[in-house]
Amino acid sequence: MFNCIELACFTVGLSCILGKLPLIIIITIIVVALRILKLLINPFIKTKATTKRYGEKSYAVITGGANGIGEAMARELANRNFNLVLIDLDQKRLVEVSKSIQEKNKVAVLTIVYDFGKETTPTSFEKLTQKFSDLDVSILINNVGVCNPANLFAEIETKRACLELLVNCYPVVMLSKFMIERLRQRYQQNKKRSLIMNVASTCGIMYQPYCANYCGTKVFTKRFSQSLYYELNDGISGIDVVTLAPSSVSTNLSKLQEGFAVISPQMCAIGALNNITAFEQNGGWQHEILAFFIRLWLVDFLPRQIAGSITLKLGQILRIVQQKAK
Numbered sequence: 088m089f090n091c092i093e094l095a096c097f098t099v100g101l102s103c104i105l106g107k108l109p110l111i112i113i114i115t116i117i118v119v120a121l122r123i124l125k126l127l128i129n130p131f132i133k134t135k136a137t138t139k140r141y142g143e144k145s146y147a148v149i150t151g152g153a154n155g156i157g158e159a160m161a162r163e164l165a166n167r168n169f170n171l172v173l174i175d176l177d178q179k180r181l182v183e184v185s186k187s188i189q190e191k192n193k194v195a196v197l198t199i200v201y202d203f204g205k206e207t208t209p210t211s212f213e214k215l216t217q218k219f220s221d222l223d224v225s226i227l228i229n230n231v232g233v234c235n236p237a238n239l240f241a242e243i244e245t246k247r248a249c250l251e252l253l254v255n256c257y258p259v260v261m262l263s264k265f266m267i268e269r270l271r272q273r274y275q276q277n278k279k280r281s282l283i284m285n286v287a288s289t290c291g292i293m294y295q296p297y298c299a300n301y302c303g304t305k306v307f308t309k310r311f312s313q314s315l316y317y318e319l320n321d322g323i324s325g326i327d328v329v330t331l332a333p334s335s336v337s338t339n340l341s342k343l344q345e346g347f348a349v350i351s352p353q354m355c356a357i358g359a360l361n362n363i364t365a366f367e368q369n370g371g372w373q374h375e376i377l378a379f380f381i382r383l384w385l386v387d388f389l390p391r392q393i394a395g396s397i398t399l400k401l402g403q404i405l406r407i408v409q410q411k412a413k
């Protein structure tokens with residue numbers, strides 16, 4: 088709704104660009120006010136992921152579910168009585184997480200060791216989904232991701248650049264491919280809704296020198312996910328598709344300490360799972376505000392040259408900080 092109003096305001100503004108500067112200022116204020124209003128009313132129009140919506144005793148499949156955001160999603164979904172399928176590379180950690188969840192919650196947890204960087208053929212993905220073909224899966228969280236240390240793209244090892252593409256993009260596409268028909272049938276036969284959550288990043292809002300490859304993978308995820316949102320919002324599939332685009336979260340991947348702008352994985356998971364019918368969301372109110380300002384200043388208002396040199400500087404600082412932390 089707001090995007091249409093914003094577009095209309097900008098169109099009127101542009102048509103008055105010559106000679107009517109005050110009108111443009113008024114329109115700009117209206118646009119900013121509408122965005123702030125959207126930010127403020129958001130908390131009151133959110134839908135939560137519950138077994139009431141997606142089916143009692145149904146399962147949530149989470150890739151990269153042994154650590155970080157994936158693990159936090161698993162724990163939060165178990166608190167909401169969902170059974171779990173956790174897929175990850177890290178066998179030891181999978182066992183630990185599964186055990187600790189089952190000690191706390193009366194849910195079933197199936198763990199699958201799978202290397203998304205190596206098992207990349209359609210057949211291997213089909214075999215992976217067959218491992219839980221007898222379970223009533225209602226939620227797919229395409230979370231797994233890797234991020235190379237900040238560096239100039241030309242200096243990144245080719246195999247590391249490839250790994251980032253394989254792990255960050257391929258599972259999102261392949262698991263959606265093999266699961267959508269199943270989820271659709273679930274709705275058509277039993278009127279049970281499902282959810283696909285795709286984890287992108289705030290990085291996908293704009294270009295990010297020194298993280299070019301990672302940034303590209305996240306834009307891929309974001310646009311893929313947003314396109315699916317419209318394709319599956321057809322009244323016959325019963326599948327909610329949400330794009331989660333967090334900013335910094337304190338995990339092994341970011342190696343950042345928790346603070347105001349760096350949220351905990353728990354906070355990210357709760358924020359994300361409490362807002363599952365959004366077109367795109369950021370997983371926590373701090374990140375909603377951050378994304379709001381990134382869009383407003385860096386994307387919309389600042390000239391590209393200035394915004395570009397800011398992001399370039401940020402990338403250089405990130406590289407220095409990461410090198411010092413080694």
Ligand SMILES: NC(=O)c1ccc[n+]([C@@H]2O[C@H](COP(=O)([O-])OP(=O)(O)OC[C@H]3O[C@@H](n4cnc5c(N)ncnc54)[C@H](OP(=O)(O)O)[C@@H]3O)[C@@H](O)[C@H]2O)c1
Pocket residue numbers: 150151152153154155156157174175176177201202203204205230231232233234254286287288289332333334335336337338339340341
């Ligand atoms: N943390 C952030 O600041 C942040 C911000 C925005 C978006 N995100 C996105 O959020 C998602 C989760 O990130 P996170 O921070 O939670 O990362 P994380 O703490 O590193 O957790 C990712 C999990 O995925 C596993 N994994 C990595 N490579 C794999 C592979 N080839 N096959 C199977 N499993 C693999 C990891 O196992 P190992 O531990 O054994 O590697 C780990 O258990 C990613 O898509 C990331 O891009 C993160």
